[in-house]
Amino acid sequence: LAPWIPVVGLEIHAQISSNSKLFSGSQVQFAAPPNSLVSFFDASLPGTLPVLNRRCVEAAVMTGLALNCSINKKSLFDRKHYFYADLPAGYQITQQRVPIAVNGSLSYSLCIDNKMSQMVTKTVRIKQIQLEQDSGKSLHDDTRSQTLVDLNRAGVGLMEVVMEPDMCCGEEAAAAVRELQLILQTLGSSQAVMAEGQLRVDANVSVHHPGEPYGVRTEVKNINSIRFLAKAVDYEIQRQIEELENGGTILNETRAFDSKLGCTVPMRDKEGKQDYRFMPEPNLPPLILYDAKSLPANMNHQQVINIDWIHERLPDLPSVKREKLVEQYGILPEHSFTLLNEDGLAEFFESVVNQTQMKPKKVIGWILNDLLSYLKQHSLTVKESPVSSFLLADLLNLLEKKEISSTAAKRVLAELWKGEGKTPLEIVKEQKLELLQDQKELEQICQAVIDGQENEVIMMVPR
Amino acid sequence: VVLKDGLRSQVSAALKEGRVTPTELCQRCLALIKSTKFLNAYITVAEETALKQAEESEERYKRGQPLGVLDGIPVAVKDNFNTAGIETTCASNMLRGYISPYNATVVQKLLDQGAVLLGKTNLDEFAMGSGSTDGVFGPVRNPWSYSRQYREKSVPKSHSEDKESDWVITGGSSGGSAAAVSSFTCFAALGSDTGGSTRNPAAHCGVVGLKPTYGLISRHGLIPLVNSMDVPGILTRCVDDAALVLGSLAGHDPKDSTTIQEDFKPFELPNLTDVSKLSIGIPKEYHAPGLSSEILALWSKAADLFKNAGAKVVEVSLPHTCYSIVCYHVLCTAEVASNMARFDGLEYGHRSAMKESTESMYAATRREGFNDVVRGRILSGNYFLLKQNYEKYFVKAQKVRRLIVNDFVKVFRSGVDILLTPTTLSDAAPYMEFIQEDNRTRSAQDDILTQAANMAGLPAINVPTVLSERGLPVGLQFIGHSFQEKQLLTVAKWFEKQVQFPVIQLEEVKGLDSGVFQHQKSASFS
Numbered sequence: 009l010a011p012w013i014p015v016v017g018l019e020i021h022a023q024i025s026s027n028s029k030l031f032s033g034s035q036v037q038f039a040a041p042p043n044s045l046v047s048f049f050d051a052s053l054p055g056t057l058p059v060l061n062r063r064c065v066e067a068a069v070m071t072g073l074a075l076n077c078s079i080n081k082k083s084l085f086d087r088k089h090y091f092y093a094d095l096p097a098g099y100q101i102t103q104q105r106v107p108i109a110v111n112g113s114l115s116y117s118l119c120i121d122n123k124m125s126q127m128v129t130k131t132v133r134i135k136q137i138q139l140e141q142d143s144g145k146s147l148h149d150d151t152r153s154q155t156l157v158d159l160n161r162a163g164v165g166l167m168e169v170v171m172e173p174d175m176c177c178g179e180e181a182a183a184a185v186r187e188l189q190l191i192l193q194t195l196g197s198s199q200a201v202m203a204e205g206q207l208r209v210d211a212n213v214s215v216h217h218p219g220e221p222y223g224v225r226t227e228v229k230n231i232n233s234i235r236f237l238a239k240a241v242d243y244e245i246q247r248q249i250e251e252l253e254n255g256g257t258i259l260n261e262t263r264a265f266d267s268k269l270g271c272t273v274p275m276r277d278k279e280g281k282q283d284y285r286f287m288p289e290p291n292l293p294p295l296i297l298y299d300a301k302s303l304p305a306n307m308n309h310q311q312v313i314n315i316d317w318i319h320e321r322l323p324d325l326p327s328v329k330r331e332k333l334v335e336q337y338g339i340l341p342e343h344s345f346t347l348l349n350e351d352g353l354a355e356f357f358e359s360v361v362n363q364t365q366m367k368p369k370k371v372i373g374w375i376l377n378d379l380l381s382y383l384k385q386h387s388l389t390v391k392e393s394p395v396s397s398f399l400l401a402d403l404l405n406l407l408e409k410k411e412i413s414s415t416a417a418k419r420v421l422a423e424l425w426k427g428e429g430k431t432p433l434e435i436v437k438e439q440k441l442e443l444l445q446d447q448k449e450l451e452q453i454c455q456a457v458i459d460g461q462e463n464e465v466i467m468m469v470p471r
Numbered sequence: 472v473v474l475k476d477g478l479r480s481q482v483s484a485a486l487k488e489g490r491v492t493p494t495e496l497c498q499r500c501l502a503l504i505k506s507t508k509f510l511n512a513y514i515t516v517a518e519e520t521a522l523k524q525a526e527e528s529e530e531r532y533k534r535g536q537p538l539g540v541l542d543g544i545p546v547a548v549k550d551n552f553n554t555a556g557i558e559t560t561c562a563s564n565m566l567r568g569y570i571s572p573y574n575a576t577v578v579q580k581l582l583d584q585g586a587v588l589l590g591k592t593n594l595d596e597f598a599m600g601s602g603s604t605d606g607v608f609g610p611v612r613n614p615w616s617y618s619r620q621y622r623e624k625s626v627p628k629s630h631s632e633d634k635e636s637d638w639v640i641t642g643g644s645s646g647g648s649a650a651a652v653s654s655f656t657c658f659a660a661l662g663s664d665t666g667g668s669t670r671n672p673a674a675h676c677g678v679v680g681l682k683p684t685y686g687l688i689s690r691h692g693l694i695p696l697v698n699s700m701d702v703p704g705i706l707t708r709c710v711d712d713a714a715l716v717l718g719s720l721a722g723h724d725p726k727d728s729t730t731i732q733e734d735f736k737p738f739e740l741p742n743l744t745d746v747s748k749l750s751i752g753i754p755k756e757y758h759a760p761g762l763s764s765e766i767l768a769l770w771s772k773a774a775d776l777f778k779n780a781g782a783k784v785v786e787v788s789l790p791h792t793c794y795s796i797v798c799y800h801v802l803c804t805a806e807v808a809s810n811m812a813r814f815d816g817l818e819y820g821h822r823s824a825m826k827e828s829t830e831s832m833y834a835a836t837r838r839e840g841f842n843d844v845v846r847g848r849i850l851s852g853n854y855f856l857l858k859q860n861y862e863k864y865f866v867k868a869q870k871v872r873r874l875i876v877n878d879f880v881k882v883f884r885s886g887v888d889i890l891l892t893p894t895t896l897s898d899a900a901p902y903m904e905f906i907q908e909d910n911r912t913r914s915a916q917d918d919i920l921t922q923a924a925n926m927a928g929l930p931a932i933n934v935p936t937v938l939s940e941r942g943l944p945v946g947l948q949f950i951g952h953s954f955q956e957k958q959l960l961t962v963a964k965w966f967e968k969q970v971q972f973p974v975i976q977l978e979e980v981k982g983l984d985s986g987v988f989q990h991q992k993s994a995s996f997s
Contacts, residue, residue: 048573052813054566054694055553055575057727087809089856093829098812155829157817285856287809287865290698292728311732 009253012215014245015222016181017173020188021166022198023142023206024067030141030165031058031101038204042158050163052096057291062313064165065108065295067197068139069318071167072109074191074325075134079315081297083108085139085289090282093157094144102168104286107138108295114171115327116187117345118179127342132184133172142166161205167198173212173222177245178238185209185234190326190348202233209237213244215252223248223258228272230264240265244272329354337361337368346376352390353380356397363401366408374404378421394427403432416441477709482658483540486532493532493543497525497587500545504589504656506979510612512650514550515558516590521545524587531585541719542585547651547660550591551598552703553692554578557588561694562606563596565814565821565840575692576724577661577703584719589657592647598663598696599807599844600910601671601917603646604902607842611646613639613676613899614654615943619976624942639899639943642675642917644668645704649676652706655980659716662704665696666799666914667894667921669704670948673933674894677944677975679967681705681713682921684954685928686731688717689724697806698729700925710934710964714740717956731954738957743965747781752887756792759919763897765939770893773936773947776969777891787887789878794871795923796915801855801868807845808852814840844910876927883952889962890950893920894933898943920948930956932963935972944972 026036034047049056072079084106087099112134120126144162146155169188175181189207192198200207214225228244231237243265248258263272298307300316324332330344333354339347347354357375361368379400383393403424407417416436423435436442444450485491504516528543537543548554551561553571560566574582582588595605604610615621616638625637641650645662649672652660662669664682673680681704688703695701703720707713718737724730753774758767778784816822816836823835838846855864882890895917905913924931930953933946949966951959 051818053553053571053573053819054559054561054813055571055692057691057729059726059728089809089812091812091815091830091833093817096813096815096818098815099809283858285808285853285858286861287805287856290729290806 010217012245012249012252013218014176014248015173015214015216015225016175016177016241016245017212017225018169018171018175018181018185019210019212020169020171020185021142021208021210022071022169022188022192022200024064024165024167025196025199025206026061026063026067026165028061028063029163030061030064030139032056032163033059034163036164037160038206040160042156043160045160046162050096050159052098058101058289060292060295061165064139065297065313066318067165067195068108068137068167069297069313069315070195070322071169071192071197072112072137073315073319073322074195075109075112075114075137075169075188077109077112077134077137079109079297080106081299081302081315082106083139083295083297085292085295087287087289088284089287090284092143092146093155094146094159094162096144096159096162100141100143101289101292102140103138105288107136108297109137110135112137114184114188114191116180116183117341118183119342127345130175130180130183132174132180135170135172137170138168140166140168173214173225178241181209181211181241182234182238185237186349187326189234194323194326194329211237211241211244213241213248214258215245215248223252224260226258226260226272227262228265229262229275230266232267236265236267239267239270240272243270247272337372339368339372343372343376346380350380350383350390356390356393359397360401360404363398364404364408366404371404374400378418382421382425395421395424399424399432406432406436410443410445412436412441412443416443477711482544486543487537489532493525493528493587494522496543497521497545497589500589500656503654503979504651507614507654507656507977510614510650510654511609512592512611512647512654512656513547513590514560514562514593514606514608514647517554517557517588520557521587521589524582524585528585528587538583538585539719540715541581543587544585544659545587545589545657546581547589547592547648547657548578548581549594549598549645549648549660549662551594551663551694551696552578552591552661553694554588554591557591559591559694560608561597562594562608563840563842563845564607565837566819567607567821569820571692573692575703576689576726577720578692580720581661589651592645592651592660592662594647595644595844595910596842597694597807597811597845598644598665598668599848599914600643601667601914602640602905602910603643603650603672604640604906605842605844605910610902611641611643611650612902613641613646613943614650614977615639615675615677615899615975617977617979618942619978620938620942620973622942624940636903637901639901640675640905642672642895642899644672645680645706646672646676648704648706649673649678649680652676652678652708653975654977658707659712660706662706663693663696663701664704664921664925665701666803666918666925669706670894670921670931670933670946671917673706674935674946674948675899675944677935677938677946677972678933679705679707679710679713679935679963680933680946681707681717681956681960682924682931683717683721683956684930685925686729687721687735687930687954687956689720689722689727689730691724691726695806695810697803697925698810699802699806700928702925710932710960710967711740713932714738714956714960714964717960721956740957740961740964743961745781746777746962746965749777749782749962750886750888751777751782751784752787752882752890753784754787754789754792754882754890754892756789757892757920759896761896761916762893766893766895766897766945769937769945770891770947773891773966773970776966780969785887787882787885787890789875789882789923791871791874791878792919792923795875795926796919798868798871798875799918799922799926800851800915801864802872804848804852805855805865806852807848808850808856811837811841811845811849816840847911872926875923879923879927879929879950888952889959892948892950894946894948895920898939898941898945924950929953930959932959934963934967934970936966936970938973 032049142164144159214223648660653676722735825835
């Protein structure tokens with residue numbers, strides 16, 4: 009059988025972290041009482057007009073720069089029309105003709121063969137980033153045959169990030185999204201928490217034989233976590249391969265991922281091609297951005313966005329942070345990935361290093377093996393750790409000064425984990441875990457053991 | 472104070488000096504509205520709130536602290552502007568009973584100046600039409616139908632015919648506002664202008680109708696027809712008053728991203744005496760098919776008036792004028808289809824009782840809520856916006872629009888200051904005749920002289936000029952450079968002075984104005 013090449017592209021919607029919505033002044037907040045954050049514009053009251061939120065534009069520029077995009081100095085807004093209960097105006101304002109950023113790239117890393125020790129770097133091209141409105145939420149109440157509409161989310165700013173079909177499997181898709189998530193969180197342009205709907209991923213999947221054109225693609229929606237993303241993509245690839253090998257065809261359709269069953273199913277209400285009747289948004293002039301060169305001299309800088317100014321103030325991206333950690337502390341690259349993968353862990357590590365004489369290369373083991381596994385076992389975040397960096401550093405100092413053995417240290421840590429407020433030294437004393445340093449005393453103990461086991465001692469070592 | 476007095480010149484002084492009070496003005500206007508109810512110019516009369524506003528204005532005048540020239544002045548607003556607490560219907564079943572929670576920016580500005588809002592005026596449904604005949608509250612009647620001037624000239628076809636059947640239309644779509652100003656029920660009214668909807672009824676009702684430059688006055692709160700062409704329009708009885716109202720409304724609005732950023736400085740109009748430095752352009756393409764010989768002659772006479780006064784009068788060409796109606800049709804219907812998408816019965820407005828599914832509820836709501844004209848435009852617009860048609864129609868129309876704009880740019884760059892054209896093809900038609908043709912046909916015919924100014928976003932004004940042979944008003948239109956309202960209105964004011972358009976002689980007004988109130992000056996105005 010000829011080999012199959014799976015092709016995976018992603019459309020990611022990231023909710024912009026801002027105080028107010030993209031085109032209106034109502035607040036952005038998760039889980040507020042229904043319809044309590046709805047301005048007249050959000051409710052599409054006749055006669056209301058959109059006013060662009062500066063912070064949202066800055067967030068999109070930051071994100072575009074972090075993803076190596078060209079920022080379009082002139083971008084346009086369009087209306088995308090369809091009727092749905094959670095879209096009050098009957099259209100969404102988006103950027104279809106000329107988006108704010110194009111032609112970028114994202115580098116991400118994968119472990120080969122599940123071993124952390126062998127990491128490979130891959131790149132996925134970013135086709136574009138566009139600003140658009142989020143829709144409201146509709147909740148279907150089948151028992152009462154009604155639909156309840158909550159417009160709190162209607163009009164919240166989104167950045168749609170389109171990743172070209174450069175990925176080949178679920179693992180790559182997941183790693184790419186994870187890296188994007190870290191970047192967005194580092195920038196602060198989106199909190200990117202999938203569970204709160206701040207990051208939504210749709211996957212485009214197709215398969216083809218080498219040398220042949222790309223196959224028909226399906227769109228997979230309703231993916232609620234990075235883990236499920238990998239599962240959904242891999243399932244869909246398999247499904248398409250099996251379908252084609254059995255002589256079937258792939259429909260250009262939208263499918264939903266069913267996390268319970270672990271499979272994708274066709275989505276009924278997305279059947280048939282929609283004509284969105286795109287039209288320029290007449291109430292918003294073209295969005296003009298400036299850089300240091302093009303900025304007119306007498307322009308009030310409150311009124312404009314300077315791309316260079318934003319570029320200068322970008323924080324260190326995850327890839328840079330990892331490099332610095334490796335360089336500064338001599339840890340392995342795969343260690344830096346784990347440190348950044350866990351919220352607050354890198355800061356914890358650095359804090360411990362600063363408070364102990366133990367070398368970072370040794371500290372890292374305690375962080376990644378002992379601390380992290382404890383946290384995972386108990387489903388705690390770093391912030392929730394009962395063992396503070398101070399306590400851990402204290403413990404490691406005892407170890408470093410050879411006052412305890414590493415076995416003893418592990419026992420102390422287990423005790424510290426109970427969070428009873430005892431210091432490492434107190435636990436050591438309690439459990440009599442001190443290392444004996446006195447040579448004579450040690451000899452006496454050894455001699456006593458040997459003397460008490462005459463039968464087992466089969467050979468006298470010459471002095 | 473007689474109702475025909477100019478705001479700045481006479482009424483303001485009278486109010487300040489206490490010769491008339493805001494409450495008296497308000498009561499007089501409200502009474503006149505009642506006695507001219509048959510005109511059907513008003514959809515909602517906000518009597519209580521108006522009297523309250525008048526009272527508050529009176530207090531301010533007593534303290535010697537009026538907010539400005541508009542303080543205490545009764546005004547009316549077309550029913551497609553949002554007014555908080557007062558029904559806003561757009562003359563449609565879709566918004567019947569809709570009470571907006573906010574004021575349009577222009578309404579707020581008027582109220583902030585102390586103006587007294589008498590009520591909301593009638594229009595074609597959602598401002599679609601050129602007759603003010605296609606709203607759910609019925610057609611508006613042109614006050615001139617009941618004027619002595621018209622009555623004298625009209626020959627009743629038979630004795631049994633009464634004054635009910637031969638009334639003439641106001642033109643549209645801001646017919647209610649034009650009729651309200653024309654019949655003295657208010658001193659100024661707001662209309663809207665997308666293809667001529669302020670200038671057309673102004674011409675037919677013998678009042679001044681100003682279409683400002685696009686972007687000069689905020690559209691926030693104006694329920695849109697075509698976002699890229701709509702402007703709030705100003706209707707008054709003299710050019711000075713239009714300038715005054717313009718001054719209180721113009722300027723940047725952060726709520727409307729299409730308004731200019733620069734500061735706007737209100738101006739008083741100079742009394743132009745020397746027109747020798749003026750260059751008046753006469754666009755030959757405005758000699759449109761269907762232009763009545765009467766108006767053609769009038770246009771020529773007006774050109775001569777300028778020439779004889781020393782102005783330079785040149786024939787110019789706007790070659791793409793003939794394409795503007797078709798171009799407008801595509802762009803207008805496309806934006807209408809989009810703007811009307813929000814009327815689904817969910818958040819506000821009419822909701823059908825149909826409950827089978829969301830889609831069926833939408834469909835029924837929209838069928839019940841919109842009239843044929845609106846639905847026709849939505850269907851056309853959606854057709855033009857289909858992916859397979861977009862390039863052929865919408866993009867093409869935008870390119871043609873650019874050509875139309877360039878026509879004006881070229882002419883203005885060649886040294887022409889103001890263009891002089893007719894406003895309408897003829898005087899107002901009798902209602903019975905007007906409705907013989909459908910809305911689309913009428914609009915296409917009637918918009919030809921006014922539409923291009925909306926395409927180009929230019930300021931334009933109708934100045935009532937003369938009475939036709941039938942005793943009905945005929946106006947002429949001046950089109951100016953972008954944001955050069957001061958020059959435009961200065962020239963319009965000079966012309967207004969030259970032509971001395973007669974005051975309408977209405978029985979109803981005469982009765983109210985003579986000897987009834989204490990503080991007025993000499994009564995008659997005939």
